[in-house]
Amino acid sequence: MIDPYYLQQLTIGISLGMVYALMAIGFTLIFGVLNVVNFAHGEVYTIGAFAGIMAIAAFGPPFLVIVFIVLAVGALAGFSLERVAFRPFRRFSDEASLKSRAMREATLMSSLAMSIIAREAMELLFGSEFQTIDIGYLINKPISLGPVTIVNGDIIIFVVSVLMLGGLQWLLKYSAIGLSIRAVSNNPLGAKYVGINTDRTIVLTFVIGSMMGALAGILVGLYYGAVFPSMGFIPGVKAFVAMVMGGLSSIPGAVIAALVLGVAESLSTTFVSSVWADMVAYLFLIVTLVFFPQGLFGARRERV
Amino acid sequence: MSKDFIQSAGLKLAILAVLFVALPLLLVSLDKGYIYQVVMLALIFSLLAVSLQLVTGIAGLLHLGHAAFYGVGAYIAALAGADYGIGFTLGLPLAGLGAAAIAFVVALPTMRLVSIYFAVATLGIGQMIFLVLQNWVEVTKGPNGVSLFSGIDLFGYTVDSELGIYFVVATIVCISIWVIHRLSHSYYGNALRSLREDDQCADAMGINTVRLKIESFMISSFFAGIAGALWAYTTGYISPVDFDFAESILILAMVVVGGLGSIPGAIIGALLLILLPEALRGVGDMRNIIVGFVLFFSILFLPKGLFGEVPSLNFIRRQFGSAWQDNPDKQKVGWK
Numbered sequence: 001m002i003d004p005y006y007l008q009q010l011t012i013g014i015s016l017g018m019v020y021a022l023m024a025i026g027f028t029l030i031f032g033v034l035n036v037v038n039f040a041h042g043e044v045y046t047i048g049a050f051a052g053i054m055a056i057a058a059f060g061p062p063f064l065v066i067v068f069i070v071l072a073v074g075a076l077a078g079f080s081l082e083r084v085a086f087r088p089f090r091r092f093s094d095e096a097s098l099k100s101r102a103m104r105e106a107t108l109m110s111s112l113a114m115s116i117i118a119r120e121a122m123e124l125l126f127g128s129e130f131q132t133i134d135i136g137y138l139i140n141k142p143i144s145l146g147p148v149t150i151v152n153g154d155i156i157i158f159v160v161s162v163l164m165l166g167g168l169q170w171l172l173k174y175s176a177i178g179l180s181i182r183a184v185s186n187n188p189l190g191a192k193y194v195g196i197n198t199d200r201t202i203v204l205t206f207v208i209g210s211m212m213g214a215l216a217g218i219l220v221g222l223y224y225g226a227v228f229p230s231m232g233f234i235p236g237v238k239a240f241v242a243m244v245m246g247g248l249s250s251i252p253g254a255v256i257a258a259l260v261l262g263v264a265e266s267l268s269t270t271f272v273s274s275v276w277a278d279m280v281a282y283l284f285l286i287v288t289l290v291f292f293p294q295g296l297f298g299a300r301r302e303r304v
Numbered sequence: 305m306s307k308d309f310i311q312s313a314g315l316k317l318a319i320l321a322v323l324f325v326a327l328p329l330l331l332v333s334l335d336k337g338y339i340y341q342v343v344m345l346a347l348i349f350s351l352l353a354v355s356l357q358l359v360t361g362i363a364g365l366l367h368l369g370h371a372a373f374y375g376v377g378a379y380i381a382a383l384a385g386a387d388y389g390i391g392f393t394l395g396l397p398l399a400g401l402g403a404a405a406i407a408f409v410v411a412l413p414t415m416r417l418v419s420i421y422f423a424v425a426t427l428g429i430g431q432m433i434f435l436v437l438q439n440w441v442e443v444t445k446g447p448n449g450v451s452l453f454s455g456i457d458l459f460g461y462t463v464d465s466e467l468g469i470y471f472v473v474a475t476i477v478c479i480s481i482w483v484i485h486r487l488s489h490s491y492y493g494n495a496l497r498s499l500r501e502d503d504q505c506a507d508a509m510g511i512n513t514v515r516l517k518i519e520s521f522m523i524s525s526f527f528a529g530i531a532g533a534l535w536a537y538t539t540g541y542i543s544p545v546d547f548d549f550a551e552s553i554l555i556l557a558m559v560v561v562g563g564l565g566s567i568p569g570a571i572i573g574a575l576l577l578i579l580l581p582e583a584l585r586g587v588g589d590m591r592n593i594i595v596g597f598v599l600f601f602s603i604l605f606l607p608k609g610l611f612g613e614v615p616s617l618n619f620i621r622r623q624f625g626s627a628w629q630d631n632p633d634k635q636k637v638g639w640k
Contacts, residue, residue, distance in 0.1 A: 089603075117593055124593070244421075
């Protein structure tokens with residue numbers, strides 16, 4: 001019989017992994033359509049958390065309403081991010097310049113600049129310390145399941161994430177929007193030729209990815225009770241690692257990698273120490289890049 | 305010949321005169337510790353930006369962890385000085401070599417990655433080094449940082465006045481930038497540029513691309529380590545937060561704002577991003593947000609940077625490069 005303590009850590013790991021998965025999907029979707037990395041994704045996560053706690057402080061709505069407010073704010077953040085940091089650099093729409101190095105590096109830098117601006121603006125507005133959150137809203141009430149004690153946040157995170165991931169799969173497989181996203185990520189120029197509005201599709205991808213990122217932010221904020229302007233950086237890096245491990249363009253791959261990462265992190269917190277837990281993600285990153293440069297589930301690529 | 309000679313010597317002399325005569329006179333007349341700190345910060349970041357320029361601008365490898373190697377140099381110099389009594393004369397090269405050695409170990413597995421994969425690998429490595437600096441408390445003293453009280457010892461003399469330290473820092477920064485300048489405007493530098501333009505083509509032409517990438521990465525880290533040692537000795541106190549991801553981005557922003565591939569550009573970018581936030585200090589602590597805005601607008605409106613590579617190369621040809629001109633006295637550059 002396994003010690004209940006380890007089962008508990010495993011639950012925490014799965015919750016963490018689910019949150020990383022929500023974020024990693026944002027990265028993966030955007031990488032799929034534009035072939036660029038959105039470095040401001042971690043800030044979308046922070047914005048989601050701040051939107052949630054501001055809604056709580058302003059009028060204390062029920063949990064489900066907060067989720068919808070956060071989703072709306074995330075959508076807005078994704079839309080404006082695309083407008084400000086990505087669209088100005090998409091001057092030419094042919095495939096060569098869409099996938100060119102100059103375009104990739106310019107958008108990488110501009111999203112990096114946007115992430116600095118967003119984080120510092122939040123720091124100027126709210127201060128860099130932890131924000132106070134109404135205790136009643138924290139999702140860390142213990143629930144006993146036989147010998148194992150989990151918190152209600154584990155269940156909430158699991159349910160919300162599974163719903164979001166399922167919704168995304170449905171959207172991508174069966175809706176017109178999803179079809180156009182898949183078409184653009186497969187071949188942007190071909191998609192344009194058959195009459196798909198690629199600009200609109202790219203905006204929608206950012207909106208969907210950022211909604212997931214913002215939701216991950218508020219879930220983690222309420223789970224740990226810690227919301228602060230630079231909270232997005234480390235989860236952003238880890239979600240990014242999950243995306244690379246998953247093979248850059250594979251959504252199931254990113255989700256599995258994110259879960260592996262979350263569980264590995266919570267186990268290393270248990271067995272080693274919490275300060276070194278972040279090291280696990282970076283080790284995974286380097287090992288993946290060196291030994292499986294295509295990612296664990298990715299399609300073959302010419303060069304990495 | 306004479307005109308070019310005067311031009312070239314004139315410009316070098318002007319820069320040296322400002323650095324070693326005008327600026328020290330100004331510093332002495334103002335006599336404020338704060339101004340000294342800002343000037344030395346600007347000098348050290350100029351060296352950091354130029355050393356990153358070698359890897360990112362000239363060899364074309366997007367490096368997101370440069371501050372970590374700067375940190376390694378600073379920690380080696382500070383710990384050698386504080387715990388083992390190794391002075392500046394030995395500590396400075398030790399810091400550079402230590403950073404270069406770590407860069408070598410790190411580069412061996414990662415150098416065959418290209419583009420964004422390489423950038424992510426350097427981000428991960430930078431973060432790993434940062435975590436080690438922060439959490440290996442027995443050696444690095446963790447988040448408390450390391451204090452270094454000894455002055456700079458130079459072959460028996462101890463320099464501990466602010467002006468003296470300024471002269472030492474300015475001299476070392478000038479020599480280092482000169483070395484990187486000569487390196488990047490040589491055949492070696494051209495080989496690095498060929499990696500940036502098309503490394504598969506360079507490989508096919510017989511250039512050992514992996515070796516060149518590793519070498520440029522090590523040279524760059526060596527100078528970052530030197531800059532770190534200078535920083536440790538000028539402030540007398542270092543802590544891991546001086547070397548986090550934000551600093552890497554700051555250095556990268558300097559290179560991008562100044563112009564990728566251009567060494568004068570990197571210096572201009574470093575001066576701009578250090579001096580502008582200091583000038584606006586009255587408004588509040590806006591340093592990082594200014595970095596963000598300057599970075600964004602320069603990518604949007606000046607994609608080639610303030611002083612891009614092509615103007616920089618033309619400038620160097622005009623000012624320094626007699627080798628490119630028809631000159632019977634000098635050996636010509638080019639294929640025989």
